[in-house]
Structure formats: structure tokens, C-alpha cells
Amino acid sequence: MNQVIEIKNLSKWFDDFQVLKDINLNVKKGEKIVICGPSGSGKSTLIRCVNRLEVHQEGSVRVNGIELTDNVEVIESTRKVVGMVFQHFNLFPHLTILENLTLAPMWAKKLNKNEALEIANKYLDIVQIADQAHKYPGQLSGGQKQRVAIARSLCLKPEIMLFDEPTSALDPEMVKEVLDVMTKLAEEGMTMICVTHEMGFAKQVADRMVFMDEGKIVEESSPEEFFNNPKSERTKKFLNQILH
Amino acid sequence: MFKSKALRTWCHKNLFNSKMNSFLSVVIVVILFKFLSYFYAWFVTNAVWIGDAAACREASGACVVFIKEKYNFILFGFYPRAEIYRPILCIVLLLSLVIYSSYEKNWKKCTLILWALLFLVSTILMGGGIFSLPIVESDQWGGLPLTLILSVVGIFVSYPLGIVLALGRRSKMPIIRIFSTCYIELIRGVPMISLLFMSSVMFPLFLPEGVVIDKIIRAQIAIIMFVCAYMAEVVRGGLQAIPRGQYEAAEALGLNYFQTMRLVILPQALKVVIPPTVNTVIGMFKDTSLVIIIALFDLMSTMKTALKDPEWLGFNVEGYIFIALIYFMFCFSMGKYSRTLEKKFNRKGTLT
Numbered sequence: 078m079n080q081v082i083e084i085k086n087l088s089k090w091f092d093d094f095q096v097l098k099d100i101n102l103n104v105k106k107g108e109k110i111v112i113c114g115p116s117g118s119g120k121s122t123l124i125r126c127v128n129r130l131e132v133h134q135e136g137s138v139r140v141n142g143i144e145l146t147d148n149v150e151v152i153e154s155t156r157k158v159v160g161m162v163f164q165h166f167n168l169f170p171h172l173t174i175l176e177n178l179t180l181a182p183m184w185a186k187k188l189n190k191n192e193a194l195e196i197a198n199k200y201l202d203i204v205q206i207a208d209q210a211h212k213y214p215g216q217l218s219g220g221q222k223q224r225v226a227i228a229r230s231l232c233l234k235p236e237i238m239l240f241d242e243p244t245s246a247l248d249p250e251m252v253k254e255v256l257d258v259m260t261k262l263a264e265e266g267m268t269m270i271c272v273t274h275e276m277g278f279a280k281q282v283a284d285r286m287v288f289m290d291e292g293k294i295v296e297e298s299s300p301e302e303f304f305n306n307p308k309s310e311r312t313k314k315f316l317n318q319i320l321h
Numbered sequence: 322m323f324k325s326k327a328l329r330t331w332c333h334k335n336l337f338n339s340k341m342n343s344f345l346s347v348v349i350v351v352i353l354f355k356f357l358s359y360f361y362a363w364f365v366t367n368a369v370w371i372g373d374a375a376a377c378r379e380a381s382g383a384c385v386v387f388i389k390e391k392y393n394f395i396l397f398g399f400y401p402r403a404e405i406y407r408p409i410l411c412i413v414l415l416l417s418l419v420i421y422s423s424y425e426k427n428w429k430k431c432t433l434i435l436w437a438l439l440f441l442v443s444t445i446l447m448g449g450g451i452f453s454l455p456i457v458e459s460d461q462w463g464g465l466p467l468t469l470i471l472s473v474v475g476i477f478v479s480y481p482l483g484i485v486l487a488l489g490r491r492s493k494m495p496i497i498r499i500f501s502t503c504y505i506e507l508i509r510g511v512p513m514i515s516l517l518f519m520s521s522v523m524f525p526l527f528l529p530e531g532v533v534i535d536k537i538i539r540a541q542i543a544i545i546m547f548v549c550a551y552m553a554e555v556v557r558g559g560l561q562a563i564p565r566g567q568y569e570a571a572e573a574l575g576l577n578y579f580q581t582m583r584l585v586i587l588p589q590a591l592k593v594v595i596p597p598t599v600n601t602v603i604g605m606f607k608d609t610s611l612v613i614i615i616a617l618f619d620l621m622s623t624m625k626t627a628l629k630d631p632e633w634l635g636f637n638v639e640g641y642i643f644i645a646l647i648y649f650m651f652c653f654s655m656g657k658y659s660r661t662l663e664k665k666f667n668r669k670g671t672l673t
Contacts, residue, residue, distance in 0.1 A: 130573060156575040157575040163570060167564075167566035167567060167570035169589075171588050171589050181575060184584060185577075186575075226570075229574070
């Protein structure tokens with residue numbers, strides 16, 4: 078009943094190529110899902126369908142019970158409750174860190190400047206980057222940028238967070254600081270869907286693992302079962318590749 | 322002593338660091354010297370600075386007297402001599418506001434209000450008719466004020482229009498996209514002269530009888546229509562240069578199309594295309610001289626008219642150099658300003 082995301086029979090094509098094949102996935106409030114799989118398996122495309130950065134051709138996606146269609150108002154209101162963090166951060170380089178954070182609250186949520194600043198400062202504190210508030214993104218390290226990007230999404234007070242390989246573009250020594258922020262967020266009860274290959278993070282945080290290959294969900298199980306006793310051969314092979 | 326050594330090292334490094342380079346340096350210095358000494362003789366030694374046309378014809382140098390005699394006409398055309406302070410005031414106000422607006426700290430709404438005020442004031446100043454200013458018909462306007470008005474108003478209107486057209490051309494809505502594309506391709510496909518002709522010859526035929534639109538306004542519209550098509554393509558180049566992630570991040574934050582464009586995409590895109598934008602503006606500034614074909618007397622045409630004075634025939638070089646200097650002054654300042662802007666935005670690290 079308390080499903081916040083319901084994906085039913087979802088199929089999507091890029092021209093002739095089918096990237097998603099009949100996907101079914103439900104996410105409850107507060108649940109943490111980790112999606113993994115080889116590149117090109119459709120993981121990113123799947124979560125991008127949840128905030129309609131990608132348009133699907135068949136099936137349905139419901140967020141908080143509302144079906145995503147071409148209706149612009151529905152899409153915009155959905156995006157305000159679904160935050161997204163990208164692999165390449167996508168901070169706005171012409172704005173300071175603080176301005177990056179206040180932009181959406183001020184314009185999408187119509188808060189006044191002081192309210193927006195208050196929220197922005199709060200989340201900058203949470204991701205421990207308050208001292209960089211007046212710098213430009215170009216002056217920050219990758220890890221700092223990604224923490225700012227997380228804070229930027231949180232400023233809209235979303236109910237759901239989507240993470241699209243948030244640590245893949247980072248130098249190895251910066252991965253931890255970003256994962257720490259994500260772990261903290263998970264502990265606070267945020268509903269999260271993470272596409273990631275950080276298996277340590279997955280073991281620690283995930284309520285459910287989803288393994289995708291060639292546009293299909295191959296395996297869906299609890300982390301214990303997924304790592305210790307995977308059912309499909311494909312999953313075993315994949316885990317062998319990345320864990321050793 | 323130290324200085325001369327530094328100079329020697331510099332010369333060696335930059336002018337004589339290879340046989341070919343030394344050869345080119347010598348050749349260029351010789352040519353430069355020849356040219357400068359010729360120019361000096363023409364402009365100073367043999368020039369006529371005081372005298373009349375007859376003295377000029379006898380001398381082999383420049384006839385500075387011609388410019389002294391004609392600069393009023395070249396700069397202000399047929400504007401009544403007694404009222405000449407009005408276009409002068411107009412130019413001073415206009416240039417002051419241009420300089421004021423060029424500082425980033427003045428980029429705010431009240432500057433726009435100043436511009437609106439300026440257009441009102443300069444229309445009143447140039448045309449008269451109220452505040453006991455005698456009426457001066459617009460066909461008596463000419464010279465530098467006309468050139469400046471045509472270009473400044475042209476830029477002001479065609480820049481935003483160009484942005485709208487560029488966004489239109491990339492729109493997801495087919496009707497808007499097709500309209501913008503057709504407009505841009507059509508306008509770019511014809512010479513500006515033909516647009517000016519249409520505005521002056523064909524356009525009045527479509528107006529109801531008795532309705533007359535001033536020739537300057539018609540020329541202004543033709544210029545705007547032409548320039549905004551070019552501006553649109555410049556802006557589109559900038560839009561293309563912004564990575565898709567920027568659009569996605571803005572959309573994922575729940576910003577709508579206009580907010581995404583205004584707050585995220587355009588501020589970056591317009592900065593990227595500063596050099597080609599200024600290029601277009603400079604081109605347009607010079608293209609305003611084409612209005613001669615519909616009998617408007619801009620700076621270029623007043624100079625040509627001054628050359629036809631039977632008393633002062635044959636001083637083309639002086640005339641052309643005079644207005645070339647004026648054009649150069651404006652165009653060079655624009656180029657210089659564009660580089661200042663680029664540097665400023667680069668320093669902020671905002672162009673990454």
C-alpha cells in the first residue's frame with residue numbers, strides 16, 4: 078500500500094534498440110534499493126525513467142501513486158519530490174556553491190531568499206562543506222563537488238533520492254566521503270535507489286539488491302542472499318568479476 | 322645599461338631567432354619605415370592645415386582644411402546648424418550610458434529604465450516639437466547620430482529577438498521550430514540591401530492609405546530583422562556548447578523550461594559566444610551604412626555627399642580616412658570590451 082514507486086511492465090527503446098524489457102519494480106517508503114549490473118544493462122535508464130529524464134514507451138511508472146505522463150505539471154511536481162545525483166555532478170559552473178543550492182528552492186519552490194539560504198546553509202553543514210559556500214564549482218575537488226550535488230538535491234526536501242553512479246567519476250580516495258554522506262542519508266530513513274558498484278556500501282545499506290543485464294531484472298533479493306547465495310549464473314559471474 | 326641588454330635579448334628572441342625570421346624582420350622594418358615617412362610627409366610636411374581649396378590643390382599633401390570645413394556636415398548631415406547642440410547632446414548622453422552600462426556592477430533593472438528614458442529623451446531631442454524645441458523632420462537627421470541610433474537600437478532589439486529565435490529553433494514544439502528555422506534561413510539567404518529595399522519600397526504599399534511610417538523606423542526594422550537572424554545562429558552555437566548534463570540537472574531540480582533557460586543555460590551559453598556576438602555587432606555597426614540606398618544619410622553617406630561639393634572636389638582620401646578613423650574607434654572599443662568581458666568571466670572560473 079505504501080509503495081512510493083511502482084514500475085509496471087516498463088519497456089523502453091532507443092530507436093530500434095530495446096534498453097528496458099518489461100521491468101517490474103516496487104519501492105516502499107524508506108526502502109533502499111541498490112541496482113547493479115554490467116554497463117549497458119539499462120540501470121541508469123531505469124532510474125532516469127523515475128523522474129522522467131527518459132520517456133518510456135510501454136508500461137507505467139507511478140510516483141506517490143501518480144502516473145508519469147507527458148503532462149508537464151505532473152513531471153515538474155514529481156521532480157520536486159524526487160532528487161537526483163549524477164555521475165558527473167552537473168553543478169552549475171557559473172554559480173557559487175551557495176547559489177547552486179538556493180536556485181531550485183527559490184525558483185521551483187518559490188521560497189524567499191532568506192528561507193532558501195537557511196536551508197542551503199543547513200545542508201552545506203550536513204555534507205560538511207560550509208567553508209566552501211562562496212567558491213565556484215570549478216575550484217572544488219570531485220568529492221566536494223559530489224557532496225555539493227547531494228546537498229543541492231536535498232534542498233528541495235525530496236522524499237526519494239536517485240543516485241546514478243555517484244562515485245564512478247571520483248578519484249579513489251574521494252569515494253569514501255561521498256559514501257559516508259549517502260550512508261548518513263540512508264540512516265535517516267530516506268527512500269533511495271542507487272545505481273552503484275560499491276558493494277561494501279550495498280551490503281551495509283541496501284534493503285534489496287537488483288541485478289540487471291541486457292535490459293532485464295535478472296535477480297532481485299536481499300543483500301545476504303544476493304552476495305552469499307546468488308541464484309542465477311549471470312549474477313554469480315558478475316559478482317566474481319567485481320569482488321575479486 | 323640593463324635595459325638595453327634586456328632589449329637586445331628580447332630582439333634576439335623575438336625578431337632574429339632564425340635566418341628566415343631575421344630576413345622577415347628586416348623586410349618589415351624597411352616597409353614600415355617607408356610607409357611612415359611617406360605618411361609623415363603627406364600628413365605633416367606637405368599638408369595644408371590652414372588655407373583654402375586652391376592651396377590644397379597646389380600642395381601635394383593632405384588637405385586638413387577640407388575636414389575642418391566639412392566635419393560639421395559629415396558628423397551631423399543636414400541637421401539645422403542652429404540646432405546642432407541637440408544631436409551633440411544626444412551622442413554624449415548615448416555614449417555615457419553605453420560606458421555606464423559596460424560595467425558589470427551596473428547590470429541591473431534600473432539601467433534598463435535609464436535606457437528607456439534615453440530613447441525617449443533622444444527622440445524628443447532629435448525630433449523636437451515639444452518644450453519649445455523647433456521640429457526637425459527625420460529626413461534631416463543624418464551623420465553620426467543616425468549611425469549610432471540605428472546600431473544601438475538595432476543591437477538592443479535584435480539581441481533578445483535572436484535569443485528567442487535560437488531557443489525557438491531548438492524547441493520541441495514543431496510549429497515554433499519550423500517557423501524559427503524558416504525565418505532564420507530565409508533572412509540569411511537574402512542580402513540586407515534587399516530587405517532595406519523592401520522596407521522602403523514594398524512595405525508602404527501594404528499599408529492603408531494615409532498611414533505613413535517614418536523611413537528611419539522602416540530601415541531600423543529591416544536592420545533588426547536581418548541582424549536577429551544572425552544573432553540567433555550565434556546564440557544557438559552557445560546553446561549547443563552547453564553539456565546535456567546541465568539541462569538534465571536543472572530539469573531534475575524541478576525547474577521549468579523558462580527557468581532552466583534563464584537561470585542555467587543562457588548565462589553560460591551567452592558567455593561562451595561573446596566573441597562571435599561582438600563580431601556580429603561590429604558587422605552590423607558597419608552595415609548600417611547600407612541605408613544610403615534608401616536615401617538615409619548615415620555617417621558614410623554624409624561624407625560622400627561632402628566629397629561632391631564642387632568647391633572641394635577631389636579630397637576623397639582625406640574624407641575616407643576621417644570616417645575610417647571614426648568607425649575604427651567604435652569597432653576597436655567594442656572588440657576591446659569583448660576581450661575584457663571574456664577575461665573577467667574566465668577569471669571567475671565560470672567557463673569550465
